Amino acid sequence: MEYRFSSRVSQLKSSAVRDILKLTQGKDMISFAGGLPAEEMFPVQAVREAADRVLLAGPSALQYGLTEGYIPLREHLCSRMAVKGMAVTPEEMILTTGSQQAIDLLVGVLTEPGDTILVEKPTYLASLQVFALHGLNVIAADSDENGIIPEVAEELIRKHKPRLLYAVPTFGNPTGRVWSLERRKRMLALCKQYEMLIIEDDPYGDIKFNAKDHFPTLFSLEGAAKDGSVIYTSTFSKTVAPALRTGWAIGDSRVIRMVAKAKQAADLHSSTMDQQILSQLLSHFDLDAHITSISKEYGDRMLEMHGLLQKAALPDLKWVMPKGGMFIWVELPEGLDAEALLRNAVQKGVAFVPGSSFYADNPMRNTARLNYSHNKGERTVQGIARLIEAIGEFTVRS
Numbered sequence: 001m002e003y004r005f006s007s008r009v010s011q012l013k014s015s016a017v018r019d020i021l022k023l024t025q026g027k028d029m030i031s032f033a034g035g036l037p038a039e040e041m042f043p044v045q046a047v048r049e050a051a052d053r054v055l056l057a058g059p060s061a062l063q064y065g066l067t068e069g070y071i072p073l074r075e076h077l078c079s080r081m082a083v084k085g086m087a088v089t090p091e092e093m094i095l096t097t098g099s100q101q102a103i104d105l106l107v108g109v110l111t112e113p114g115d116t117i118l119v120e121k122p123t124y125l126a127s128l129q130v131f132a133l134h135g136l137n138v139i140a141a142d143s144d145e146n147g148i149i150p151e152v153a154e155e156l157i158r159k160h161k162p163r164l165l166y167a168v169p170t171f172g173n174p175t176g177r178v179w180s181l182e183r184r185k186r187m188l189a190l191c192k193q194y195e196m197l198i199i200e201d202d203p204y205g206d207i208k209f210n211a212k213d214h215f216p217t218l219f220s221l222e223g224a225a226k227d228g229s230v231i232y233t234s235t236f237s238k239t240v241a242p243a244l245r246t247g248w249a250i251g252d253s254r255v256i257r258m259v260a261k262a263k264q265a266a267d268l269h270s271s272t273m274d275q276q277i278l279s280q281l282l283s284h285f286d287l288d289a290h291i292t293s294i295s296k297e298y299g300d301r302m303l304e305m306h307g308l309l310q311k312a313a314l315p316d317l318k319w320v321m322p323k324g325g326m327f328i329w330v331e332l333p334e335g336l337d338a339e340a341l342l343r344n345a346v347q348k349g350v351a352f353v354p355g356s357s358f359y360a361d362n363p364m365r366n367t368a369r370l371n372y373s374h375n376k377g378e379r380t381v382q383g384i385a386r387l388i389e390a391i392g393e394f395t396v397r398s
């Protein structure tokens, strides 16, 4: 049988992270590749108690549910959003199967194949896969330590007339960067001026290392969902557990209704059981205290990795210490191809994601993303030692 696949999927590159994760399984491999939270920080006991309460209350969690999501969880999330300056009603919110599905559904309802989308360079790999699957042209604006560069973005907007901006303004993946307030305001104004909608993806905003830091979301700067140009999405994946596959999107109710229509076609609704567990969890568990302790732990792990990189004192190894999130973005010596380095590193028992995966075009090949949330202590020490050895060998050879 010859299987004919659509041109959109045929062109789809499989995720480098998934390929690397396959390579790293079952060996003495230390992986800084996946964006995995620390398993030992999962609130297992609280989730177990929440699941018990859900099932003791009767069979409803095992039934089909609303496409828009379990109402008590939406109400609870609305209160949490309001505290962050993002007051919305449950009709302006939809629960999704992770924020990944929110990105996919939003792109599906807001674009036609052949449309153009503007992103930051570099950007989240799996969002690039979504854009490819929907047949979009992706244009990428350069960014620096303060985020996307508005002047570059404006030039691209004028030339390519994109329909949407996709942005991760706080602790971006892969760079960990935070957009400055000035750039947030400037990009909002630009998108309004050129009538573009913004998908603001914010899975990491809560994981900040200095509790006093405040990085207002684009959505909060705009002020309201109604008639707004920002559709915001976030997730419980990084703050509770990714296996519960629950994210949410908020925005103008007309957009949310359209997303619900698309979601019906995609999967009817996300898991009722997971949503009810989360709803119980939010009622009986101090999620904010939990987020504080994860953030403290990840901050310590980041400092550990940062310290080891510093100690290695390799010339031409550059990175900016992140203020939150899960990744250190490393610039390797000029001319070093991180994909080739990865093959050598994997032989030595350490994995990372080569930076090229995060570029829509013209990748900076001498870049790498290191995750610090998943490993700690001796494993981080060993992993960085192996990585430094691999880089050292490459630098000598070239």
Ligand SMILES: Cc1ncc(COP(=O)(O)O)c(C=O)c1O
Pocket: 035, 097, 098, 099, 100, 101, 124, 168, 173, 201, 203, 234, 235, 236, 237, 242, 246, 247
């Ligand atoms: C920037 C970004 N957006 C979205 C997601 C998807 O998260 P989930 O679908 O688990 O909510 C991730 C996951 O790593 C991410 O890094």
